[in-house]
Amino acid sequence: DTGVSQNPRHKITKRGQNVTFRCDPISEHNRLYWYRQTLGQGPEFLTYFQNEAQLEKSRLLSDRFSAERPKGSFSTLEIQRTEQGDSAMYLCASRPKFSTDTQYFGPGTRLTVL
Amino acid sequence: AQTVTQSQPEMSVQEAETVTLSCTYDTSENNYYLFWYKQPPSRQMILVIRQEAYKQQNATENRFSVNFQKAAKSFSLKISDSQLGDTAMYFCAFMKHPTTDSWGKLQFGAGTQVVVTP
Numbered sequence: 001d002t003g004v005s006q007n008p009r010h011k012i013t014k015r016g017q018n019v020t021f022r023c024d025p026i027s028e029h030n031r032l033y034w035y036r037q038t039l040g041q042g043p044e045f046l047t048y049f050q051n052e053a054q055l056e057k058s059r060l061l062s063d064r065f066s067a068e069r070p071k072g073s074f075s076t077l078e079i080q081r082t083e084q085g086d087s088a089m090y091l092c093a094s095r096p097k098f099s100t101d102t103q104y105f106g107p108g109t110r111l112t113v114l
Numbered sequence: 115a116q117t118v119t120q121s122q123p124e125m126s127v128q129e130a131e132t133v134t135l136s137c138t139y140d141t142s143e144n145n146y147y148l149f150w151y152k153q154p155p156s157r158q159m160i161l162v163i164r165q166e167a168y169k170q171q172n173a174t175e176n177r178f179s180v181n182f183q184k185a186a187k188s189f190s191l192k193i194s195d196s197q198l199g200d201t202a203m204y205f206c207a208f209m210k211h212p213t214t215d216s217w218g219k220l221q222f223g224a225g226t227q228v229v230v231t232p
Contacts, residue, residue, distance in 0.1 A: 003158075004158075031217075031218065033218075033219060033220075035220075040224070040225075041224055041225070042118075042205050042207075042222030042223050042224050042225050043159075043205075043220070043222050044222070045219040045220065045221070048217045048218075048219060050217070055217055056217050056219070091159065093159075093220075095218060101147045101149075101164060101166075101209060101212075101218070102149075102161055102164060103161075103218070103220060104161075105151075105158050105159035105160075106158060107157065107158040108158065
């Protein structure tokens, strides 16, 4: 069990550029969540995958955001035409198939938009 | 919609002492879970303790214990015998029981920064 991993850990980009983050959940965890955490706040839910199906998206996920989990394993989160307001920590979490509650978090990707 | 409120932005405690963090939540649900997560500086979120709403007994994990008051919608965390490694941001989180219209997403409070001093 190597835990949830996220890459890159840090990303600095200029406004208007596209960025993509990757999340590798714990092996055999079929449920995957993305959250966004701004400075001084708790994480906010963005989207949820069960296997490869994206089953819920928050209203926070504007049209510039897209998430995929093509084979039900790793997931990517892409932000197009980044804005300064996108600067945040993006957290990924996974949950096992037969657990009803506990989520395991990755270390996050810190995005800074200049 | 559920809301989670942590009214203490920061708490300071000396080593070996006890500190209690408060959390209140608002929900119309009867079946749910509550969590305390710890986020050390520049490190990932770690589960500290969990409580199932239908269980009246308060959860305990070593030096960490909760006081769950369902009627009052209160869920406080007590850290006993505080250690320097307990220094972190602590988040209270709420989760509706997972169903097809609620997929187990967590709703977090704003967090309480705990600083343990020697």
